[in-house]
Amino acid sequence: MQTPIPTAIESTAFDPTPQEFGVGARFTLSVMSDDYVQIILDALGQADPTGVDVTTGVVSTYVSGAEQDVLRYVSQVIAAAACTGAHVSAAVHLSRGCPGGVTCEIPDGGAALVSEVPTLEPAGVSCVADWALYPLADAGTARAGGDHMRDIYAAIDHARSTGVEVESDHYVTRLSGDLAQVLETIAAGWVLTGRTVQHVTTHATLSLNSPSAR
Amino acid sequence: MQTPIPTAIESTAFDPTPQEFGVGARFTLSVMSDDYVQIILDALGQADPTGVDVTTGVVSTYVSGAEQDVLRYVSQVIAAAACTGAHVSAAVHLSRGCPGGVTCEIPDGGAALVSEVPTLEPAGVSCVADWALYPLADAGTARAGGDHMRDIYAAIDHARSTGVEVESDHYVTRLSGDLAQVLETIAAGWVLTGRTVQHVTTHATLSLNSPSAR
Numbered sequence: 001m002q003t004p005i006p007t008a009i010e011s012t013a014f015d016p017t018p019q020e021f022g023v024g025a026r027f028t029l030s031v032m033s034d035d036y037v038q039i040i041l042d043a044l045g046q047a048d049p050t051g052v053d054v055t056t057g058v059v060s061t062y063v064s065g066a067e068q069d070v071l072r073y074v075s076q077v078i079a080a081a082a083c084t085g086a087h088v089s090a091a092v093h094l095s096r097g098c099p100g101g102v103t104c105e106i107p108d109g110g111a112a113l114v115s116e117v118p119t120l121e122p123a124g125v126s127c128v129a130d131w132a133l134y135p136l137a138d139a140g141t142a143r144a145g146g147d148h149m150r151d152i153y154a155a156i157d158h159a160r161s162t163g164v165e166v167e168s169d170h171y172v173t174r175l176s177g178d179l180a181q182v183l184e185t186i187a188a189g190w191v192l193t194g195r196t197v198q199h200v201t202t203h204a205t206l207s208l209n210s211p212s213a214r
Numbered sequence: 215m216q217t218p219i220p221t222a223i224e225s226t227a228f229d230p231t232p233q234e235f236g237v238g239a240r241f242t243l244s245v246m247s248d249d250y251v252q253i254i255l256d257a258l259g260q261a262d263p264t265g266v267d268v269t270t271g272v273v274s275t276y277v278s279g280a281e282q283d284v285l286r287y288v289s290q291v292i293a294a295a296a297c298t299g300a301h302v303s304a305a306v307h308l309s310r311g312c313p314g315g316v317t318c319e320i321p322d323g324g325a326a327l328v329s330e331v332p333t334l335e336p337a338g339v340s341c342v343a344d345w346a347l348y349p350l351a352d353a354g355t356a357r358a359g360g361d362h363m364r365d366i367y368a369a370i371d372h373a374r375s376t377g378v379e380v381e382s383d384h385y386v387t388r389l390s391g392d393l394a395q396v397l398e399t400i401a402a403g404w405v406l407t408g409r410t411v412q413h414v415t416t417h418a419t420l421s422l423n424s425p426s427a428r
Contacts, residue, residue: 026344026385028419030244030303037425059303059344059421062384089244089273091305091419093346095385130240130273132307132415134348136362148350148413170276171240171309171415199362201346201385203417205242205305207273211251 019053021113023096024064025074032087039084047076060091070094071118071187075180079123082179082208090206092183094190097136097199114195117188120180127179128213129206130172133189136199151197155189162188179208233267235327237310238278239288246301253298261290274305284308285332285401289394293337296393296422304420306397308404311350311413328409331402337393342427343420344386347403350413365411369403376402393422 018024031039044056051069055062061077063070074092081088096113135151156173159166162185164177175182186204194200207213232238245253258270265283269276275291277284288306295302310327349365370387373380376399378391389396400418408414421427 022384024384026419028303028305028344028421031246032244032248032250033246034248036246036301057344057383057388058342058424058427059388059419060386064384087250089242089305091242091303093344093385093417093419098385128272130242130271130307132417134350134415136348136350169271170236170238170278171307171312172274174271174273201348203307203346205240205273205307207242210272213272 016113018066018115019064021096022064022098023067023070023113023115024062025070025095026060026062026093027074027077028060028091029077029081030089030091031081031084032089033084035086039081039086043077043080046080047073049073060093067096067115067187067191068118071120071183075120075123075183078127078206078208079125079179082123082125082127085209087210088208090208092186092204092206093201094187095199095201096190096194097197098201112194112196112198115191117191118184120184122181123179125179125208126177127182127206127208128210129175129182129186129204130169131175131186131189131202131204132172133193133202134200135193135197136201151193155193158188158192159185175204179206182206230327232280232329233278235310236278236312237281237284237327237329238276239284239309240274240276240307241288241291242274242305243291243295244303244305245295245298246303247298249300253295253300257291257294260294261287263287274307281310281329281401281405282332285397286334289334289337289397292341292420292422293339293393296337296339296341299423301424302422304422306400306418306420307415308401309413309415310404310408311411312415326408326410326412329405331405332398334394334398336395339393339422340391341393341396341420341422342424343389343396343400343418344383345389345400345403345416345418346386347407347416348414349407349411350415365407369407372402372406373399389418393420396420
């Protein structure tokens with residue numbers, strides 16, 4: 001049975017910017033090569049940073065901005081690293097609804113934020129991703145009940161309609177396809193769930209050019 | 215204000231094995247070296263697999279078993295790779311309370327599973343980790359209300375007592391210290407929250423021997 005993902009919610013006076021709503025990503029790019037420093041720096045330098053604020057730390061790079069800009073940036077960085085032919089992995093963590101450190105300044109009661117699903121140009125490199133979606137502040141929303149699995153199943157059903165290969169495994173859903181298509185699918189589950197759930201995060205580990213996948 | 219983490223719950227007839235309760239990990243080890251295949255195979259070969267079932271896939275390695283055994287295994291694999299001196303990152307995903315693919319066979323109503331907090335020998339290598347904790351099925355538990363942030367704050371408060379360095383950032387808490395101590399701290403938040411919340415996952419990206427950290 002397919003659970004429909006709502007495509008719109010009631011309009012509301014709550015109208016934050018993406019930054020105020022805490023929309024963004026953290027990602028860690030790993031390159032299995034002695035030249036990893038140069039490959040990572042080149043990849044970061046080649047991506048289009050329009051619309052995003054980027055802060056690179058010791059463990060991960062933090063990218064904040066609207067969903068479309070964040071996903072474009074992350075996809076371009078990973079694609080640029082993979083285009084060297086090196087085996088690359090990326091730990092990608094998307095979040096919305098919980099801005100600023102570990103504190104939430106968003107009103108109680110299930111304030112959600114309707115955004116369009118990001119669309120990306122094909123990356124021309126394929127990837128396999130282990131993906132998990134977490135609807136967190138789901139108790140007080142229009143679709144009340146706090147049933148986080150319902151939203152997860154709906155997102156997986158949606159993934160089956162996007163053209164990527166979808167496989168279930170312990171803790172994760174495995175997605176295979178063009179890097180941009182896989183990231184679009186992950187972002188769609190995140191954004192569509194976020195139309196009724198205030199705080200939604202998603203984690204995916206992506207593998208590109210893996211010798212085990214050949 | 216510190217929110218106390220409960221140390222015990224009422225005993226119950228629900229007494230699953232760790233496997234039945236879906237206790238385990240997925241982790242992806244990335245080695246920034248041309249020799250990554252050999253380093254990863256050696257690291258997997260050096261770890262003690264007592265008590266765990268290990269399945270290595272294209273993206274990640276799945277480890278199921280009791281919390282103590284799972285954490286020991288993951289810590290030993292990462293430590294062995296880092297001991298080569300190579301820059302290593304690890305995406306670690308721990309889960310409990312949702313066994314078998316994406317389906318839950320655990321009774322409704324907040325069935326939780328009390329486990330001891332894993333304890334590990336010091337690894338002798340330091341790491342920095344970006345850590346996120348997700349209490350998911352928290353609506354129907356003894357501590358009702360579905361307030362996932364309460365459990366997250368309690369886990370962060372606990373982390374401040376373990377001797378690792380703790381820093382707040384967007385979406386994550388950053389932990390620095392000996393690899394084993396950092397993993398112990400992450401596992402403690404996961405296991406202690408899991409004493410009252412059925413489905414709890416946690417994600418951490420660990421960085422070791424990073425040139426940016428020197």
